[in-house]
Amino acid sequence: MKLDLLAIGVHPDDVELSCSGTILNEIKQGKKAGILDLTQGELGTRGTIETRYAEAAKAAQIMGVHVRANLKMRDGFFKNDEEHQLQLIQAIRKYQPEVVLANALEDRHPDHGRAGHLIATACFLSGLAKIETKDENGRPQQRWRPKYVLHYLQDWYHEPDLLVDISDVFEQRMEAIKAYTTQFFNTDNGNEGPQTYISTPDFLDSVIGRARMMGKRIGVKYAEGFICEKKIGIRNLDALLQVET
Known part of the structure; x- marks a missing residue:
């Protein structure tokens, strides 16, 4: 299946926390969107591999x-090396996304930054014809390079290059985040498990606060921010006029 948008996260829940509003916006516009988790989040303090799959x-x-x-x-142990790059290139060529949403390039969790660089590298290398990969059926894949790789903001604050208004889908976004009942504060299950950095009520409050702060920057209620190493251009000023501020 060819996708318009592929959101890649190193852990299940990274995408929901950081760019699920943007995904919801694109789906509402009739775009095809997918999520690719790099790991099963097996080192997480709370929950299990099985519960993470169910929540995802x-x-x-x-x-x-x-x-x-x-x-x-x-x-915790993947690397930005040839083996993992080829594995990701195979997925990028399979889904052929126009835009990739990726982990932050620098963040509190070392997996996030390492994944951000792995994704950026794989997206570039995926466009080189002399790197050969095969699909699940052993057929050669065509080269494919996404037009943009946008790195979403995670724990650390970085000045965004792009802000996306997610006000209309914010409640649905929070519902998707709260699907991870083992990871985040949840009174329905008694908030079971040892307390972690992300399992307190304050953490979800900070997620909401970040979206409000980003929204204020562009005159809307809620927004998500992205960093792009490639300059973003427009064909004409009509693209600016379509954005309400």
């Missing part, structure tokens, strides 16, 4: 994404 599936259903897959790289 529920979040995907809430968002209405067209596909969700997991590359099963080793949580």
